[in-house]
Amino acid sequence: AISFSYGESQGGGGETHQVAEGDVAVLTTQQGIPVSDDQNSLKQGARGPTLLEDFHFREKIFHFDHERIPERVVHARGYGAHGYFELTDSLSDVTRADIFQRVGERTPAFVRFSTVAGSKGSFDLARDVRGFAVKVYTQEGNWDLVGNNIPVFFIQDAIKFPDLVHSAKPEPDRNFPQAQTAHDNFWDFISLTPESFHMIMWTMSDRAIPRSYRTMEGFGVHTFRLLDADGKSTFVKFHWKPKQGLQSVVWNEAVKINGADPDFHRRDLWDAINGGDFPEWELGVQLFDDAFADSFDFDILDATKIIPEELVPIRVVGRLVLDRVVDNFFAETEQVAFCTQNVPPGIDFSNDPLLQGRNFSYLDTQIKRLGGPNFTHIPINAPKCPMAHFQQDGHMAMRNPIGRVNYEPNSWGATQGGPREDPVRGAIAFAETAEGPKQRVRSDSFADHYSQARQFFISQTPIEQKHIGDALVFELSKVERPDIRSRTVSHLLNIDARLAATVADGLGLALPDPAVAARPTITDLPASDKLS
Numbered sequence: 003a004i005s006f007s008y009g010e011s012q013g014g015g016g017e018t019h020q021v022a023e024g025d026v027a028v029l030t031t032q033q034g035i036p037v038s039d040d041q042n043s044l045k046q047g048a049r050g051p052t053l054l055e056d057f058h059f060r061e062k063i064f065h066f067d068h069e070r071i072p073e074r075v076v077h078a079r080g081y082g083a084h085g086y087f088e089l090t091d092s093l094s095d096v097t098r099a100d101i102f103q104r105v106g107e108r109t110p111a112f113v114r115f116s117t118v119a120g121s122k123g124s125f126d127l128a129r130d131v132r133g134f135a136v137k138v139y140t141q142e143g144n145w146d147l148v149g150n151n152i153p154v155f156f157i158q159d160a161i162k163f164p165d166l167v168h169s170a171k172p173e174p175d176r177n178f179p180q181a182q183t184a185h186d187n188f189w190d191f192i193s194l195t196p197e198s199f200h201m202i203m204w205t206m207s208d209r210a211i212p213r214s215y216r217t218m219e220g221f222g223v224h225t226f227r228l229l230d231a232d233g234k235s236t237f238v239k240f241h242w243k244p245k246q247g248l249q250s251v252v253w254n255e256a257v258k259i260n261g262a263d264p265d266f267h268r269r270d271l272w273d274a275i276n277g278g279d280f281p282e283w284e285l286g287v288q289l290f291d292d293a294f295a296d297s298f299d300f301d302i303l304d305a306t307k308i309i310p311e312e313l314v315p316i317r318v319v320g321r322l323v324l325d326r327v328v329d330n331f332f333a334e335t336e337q338v339a340f341c342t343q344n345v346p347p348g349i350d351f352s353n354d355p356l357l358q359g360r361n362f363s364y365l366d367t368q369i370k371r372l373g374g375p376n377f378t379h380i381p382i383n384a385p386k387c388p389m390a391h392f393q394q395d396g397h398m399a400m401r402n403p404i405g406r407v408n409y410e411p412n413s414w415g416a417t418q419g420g421p422r423e424d425p426v427r428g429a430i431a432f433a434e435t436a437e438g439p440k441q442r443v444r445s446d447s448f449a450d451h452y453s454q455a456r457q458f459f460i461s462q463t464p465i466e467q468k469h470i471g472d473a474l475v476f477e478l479s480k481v482e483r484p485d486i487r488s489r490t491v492s493h494l495l496n497i498d499a500r501l502a503a504t505v506a507d508g509l510g511l512a513l514p515d516p517a518v519a520a521r522p523t524i525t526d527l528p529a530s531d532k533l534s
């Protein structure tokens with residue numbers, strides 16, 4: 003045992019030494035070597051050069067030099083908390099997934115909320131989509147529902163994701179603007195991508211400036227499948243409904259909050275949970291079959307479309323409660339890795355081309371971001387159920403196979419041979435038939451880009467509609483190129499004539515020729531027909 007006295011003394015340079023005593027831990031290196039002096043490096047003589055021999059100094063500085071890891075390429079700024087998912091209505095009629103069987107059972111969960119476009123150090127109240135990523139540590143492996151606070155997305159096909167993100171991030175020569183949608187590149191891409199306009203209506207609405215993470219809805223966005231024990235499939239859309247209600251701020255407030263407290267959302271979540279005011283969401287599902295999918299006006303594989311709740315009502319099946327802040331931001335919130343492909347048996351994918359692309363993207367980016375293939379060994383990412391596999395080695399390997407065998411099939415028998423596959427309990431993909439020529443062209447069923455944008459706009463109250471118009475005028479007023487402004491407004495003509503007129507007026511533009519947009523429907527408008 004090493005005993006130090008705890009007290010303060012002055013060193014030769016006037017620095018304070020706080021030394022260990024009683025229960026106070028002894029400062030050590032990463033190798034556990036006790037440290038005698040943490041204020042002074044080892045020198046040759048009082049004024050001589052620092053010595054390479056000082057292993058404590060070298061380790062401390064080298065470790066510091068490596069503290070940063072790449073920030074997420076999107077959703078870099080986020081905030082996480084622990085909680086649980088509790089089933090309130092069994093889904094055993096449609097899925098074999100263990101998590102959906104027993105009413106009242108609680109399963110641990112971790113949630114990370116985020117903005118999308120801003121860097122890790124950006125402000126919370128940007129006009130932006132919010133990520134709503136949920137990891138549920140089920141008894142059959144981790145289920146990640148990597149969603150947003152908006153039920154649709156900008157693009158239909160994952161191959162467009164790098165272009166979308168490049169256009170939204172700071173422009174490559176000047177590296178601004180940071181964390182906001184108001185700039186030429188973003189609106190250039192949007193105005194050349196008509197499928198984005200439904201999402202644009204949502205992002206220009208109050209939904210994109212939430213009052214709190216606690217007052218946002220969450221959506222899985224894509225159509226997924228639920229599979230029962232016989233392999234029968236039911237399509238599903240996932241929804242999180244906040245018990246706190248849905249609340250946003252107005253732009254004027256958002257700008258002030260960003261200036262006064264850029265950490266507004268993370269502070270709000272931290273304070274609420276630490277104060278015992280645990281935020282809660284209901285999990286709702288929209289369930290439908292092939293017959294509905296075939297009869298629906300839009301393609302259920304198209305992530306730019308919703309399925310109206312009037313057509314397929316939401317069935318509430320559970321609740322998510324966040325009741326514990328993290329112990330360490332970096333270890334948990336920063337290192338957590340969500341991935342759409344993490345689904346337990348009984349939950350499966352649809353052929354949505356955005357979802358299919360996401361299933362590739364997340365694992366790849368996380369192998370880089372978290373330094374290799376073993377990031378599931380980090381406690382926040384590790385499943386909380388039994389695990390056994392033959393994957394081994396790589397940087398930071400902490401769960402290598404035990405014993406002599408690291409392959410299968412093998413002849414080492416039940417006790418030494420390691421894990422075996424299980425055709426009954428194992429995940430089985432839905433036996434979907436796929437046919438047709440290989441092709442890149444999208445289905446015609448993905449073609450209508452404006453009808454649901456219009457439905458969303460007209461579903462808003464007059465003041466909410468005005469906010470959308472104001473947001474478009476503000477954002478587009480930051481766009482320098484007149485052709486990009488006009489092209490954007492020409493798309494609005496296909497959504498709502500008053501909205502287009504209001505935005506054109508706000509920008510001092512003549513109403514553009516609707517032929518500029520992909521599918522013009524309105525040719526003339528009375529100038530007085532404005533949003534009020």
Ligand code: HEM
Binds near residue numbers: 155
């Ligand atoms: C990160 C949602 C589309 C690639 C995230 C996060 C969320 C999210 C919530 C943050 C996860 C966290 O908190 O750690 C969505 C939604 C999408 C979508 C709802 C569309 C419906 C895409 C697409 C791609 C993509 C199409 C690529 C093809 C990424 C990447 C990250 C990310 C690379 C960073 C992951 C990491 O570093 O851990 N996404 N995303 N996303 N997303 Fe998406």
